[in-house]
Amino acid sequence: MTLAAVMRALDGPLAVEEIELNPTGPGQVRVRLAAAGVCHSDLSLANGTLRQPLPAVLGHEGAGVVVEVGAGVTGIAPGDHVVLNWSPPCRSCWYCEHGEPYLCLHGDDAARVPFATSGDEPVYAGLGTGAFAAETVVGAHACIPVPADIPLAEAALLGCAVLTGVGAVTNAAKVQPGQSVAVIGLGGVGLAAIQGARLAGASAIVAVDPSPTKEELALSLGATHFMAPGNKLAREIRGLTGGIGADHAIECVGRGETIRSAWSVTRRGGTATVVGLGSAMDPVQFNALEVAFFARTIVGCMYGSTDPAVDVPILLEHYRAGRLNLAALVTDEVSLSGVGEAFSRMRDGRGARTLVRFA
Template identity: 90%
Template sequence: MTRAAVMRALDGPLAVEDIELNPTGPGQVRVRLAAAGVCHSDLSLADGTLRQPFPAVLGHEGAGVVVETGAGVTGLAPGDHVVLNWSPPCRACWFCEHGEPYLCVHADDARGVPFATAAGEPVYAGLGTGAFAAETVVGAHACIPVPDDIPLAEAALLGCAVLTGVGAVTNAARVRPGQTVVVVGLGGVGLAAIQGARLAGASAIIAVDPAPAKEALALSLGATHYLAPHAGLAKEIRALTGGLGADHAIECVGRGETIRAAWSATRRGGTATVVGLGSAQDPVTFNALEVAFFARTIVGCMYGSTDPAVDVPILLEHYRAGRLDLAALVSDEVELADVGEAFSRMRAGQGARTLVRF
């Protein structure tokens, strides 16, 4: 038995319950969680924006210690510290073989398979990970080893927010030194994107968010300007970028209006990279003239266009060198029973990353 925050139905309450994890099968490992970040994607699973079978244990941004390995597992052993990878590539499909493991067609194979039972009823793991639990069972390929000297609470953030935010800048947008960047939306991913833009050598990093309380943190992480969304936002950004608009906009919200705002904030020939996962019922509209006239590019970005096995070690190098601040991204720490309160803060746009400590 292990304790987990279980959501019984779509948009229902979260309650801490005892669950019985499935036995650790061939190619799987059992992980004792040390910490898990509360991500907006968890909220999207909870409210039906993203598909999720129920009952479910959500949570996908986690780190912990391997406590058991199944048959055939190599490269991992009990006692190893790991970051969970909610989109583990198979390494054999067309996308994996062509350098796009973040689009792997088998990455979500575990999402429709129960990983536990509660009161005799099957329970599903959010994004195949189920990190809002004291322990979970995942495929060995869904674990990225991390050195023992890295604090697991901070390492957990690498599992989604930091990989996605930094990766959006460095891998998807490929920001070059001296370019200008706008980051729209300052949750954990957006704040990581600011750090990614600083690491990339951006000359101006313009943070956009409606919450005044986030300004000091954004500036401390590398933003050069902080703006609130408003009708004249694109004009104000042009004034800060020599009358042109930004070379890059990184959209970290996932709403039609903010995607449109990011697009409008870029210069002619600029690029808007969309990181936020929005609703299928929320359209984005462009008129037929502006698409050709502005010659802008809009790019979708899944999981920061990263390969966690490659990118996590790179991020850890930045962390060790003091170039990447993980602890600053954590605005709240809670116990497992308080995940619902973290959801409420996210809905209100408050704080950065909430971390569940086990």
């Protein structure tokens, strides 16, 4: 038995209760969680924006210690420290074989089958990971080993926010030194994107968020300017960029209006990269003239266009060298019972990343 925050209804409360994890099967690993970040995708699963079978244990941005491995598992042993990969590639589908493991056809297979029970009731793992639990069972290919000297509380953020935010800049947008970047939405992913833009050598880095409380943190992580969203945003960004607009906009919210804003603040020939996962019922509109006239590119970005097995070690190199600040992304820490409170802060736009700490 293990403690978990269980969701039984959309937008319902998360109750901390005991669940029985499935036995660790062939090719699987049981992990004792040290920490898990609370991501906006968890909130999207909780409110029905993204599909989620119920009851479920959400949480997908986690790190912990391996306590058991199943038959056939190699390269991972009890005692190893790992970051969880919520979209582990199969390495054999068309996308994996063509260099796009972040689009793997089987990356969400584990989310479709129960990973535990509560009494006689099956329980599903949010995004196949179920990190809002003291322990979880995942496929061995969903575990990325990390050195034991890396604090697991900070390593957890690599599992989603940092991979996604930095990857959006370096892998999807391919920002070049000297280019200008606007980052719209300053949650954990957006703040990671700001650091990614700094690592890429961007010149002007404009942080955009409605909450003025995020300005100081954004500037400390590499932003050169802070602005509030609004009708004048595109004009203000053109004023910082010689009248042409940003080379790149990174949208980290997932709303039609902010995607449209990301498009509008980029220069002619610029690129808007959409990271935020929004609702299928929220349209984005462009008129027939502007698409060709502005010659902009709009790019979708899933999981930072990363291969975590490759990109996590690169991010750890930046972390060790002091170029990547993970701790600064955490603005609140809670116990397992505080996940609902973290969702409330997220709805209100307060703070960046909330971290669930396990004893």
